[in-house]
Structure formats: C-alpha cells, structure tokens
Amino acid sequence: MDCNVLINDYSLHIAVLYRPPPTHENGLKTSVFLEQEWSMFLTKYATIDKNIFIVCDLNIHIDIPTDRVF
Numbered sequence: 001m002d003c004n005v006l007i008n009d010y011s012l013h014i015a016v017l018y019r020p021p022p023t024h025e026n027g028l029k030t031s032v033f034l035e036q037e038w039s040m041f042l043t044k045y046a047t048i049d050k051n052i053f054i055v056c057d058l059n060i061h062i063d064i065p066t067d068r069v070f
Contacts, residue, residue: 017056
C-alpha cells in the first residue's frame with residue numbers, strides 16, 4: 001500500500017510492505033529480495049521530498065545459519 005496523508009499543512013507519505021516468507025513452493029528467495037527488490041523499493045522513495053513512513057513485514061530470517069531457503 002502506498003498513500004499520502006494530508007492533515008492541515010502537514011503531508012506524510014506512507015508505504016506498507018508485506019513479503020511472504022520464502023519457500024520452495026512460492027519460489028521467493030531472500031537473496032533476490034536483498035540484492036534487487038529491496039533496493040528497487042527504496043529507490044522509489046529516495047527522491048520524494050516528503051516525510052516518509054515505511055512499515056514492513058519482510059519475513060527475512062538472515063540470522064538463522066541453518067535456514068537455507070535462499
């Protein structure tokens with residue numbers, strides 16, 4: 001979801017991102033997300049001259065060495 005909220009003279013850009021956990025069934029890979037998708041997502045907001053609030057549920061578990069679903 002991506003929207004602008006305007007309250008009086010205050011403008012806030014809100015982005016809500018959900019990414020399902022990678023599985024063999026859905027074909028999502030953590031490496032693709034970290035190397036391509038996330039940077040493309042952030043690039044969109046790097047040039048916006050507004051207050052930005054990004055809320056995410058990315059389902060990335062890079063801190064689990066035995067998790068090899070990437």
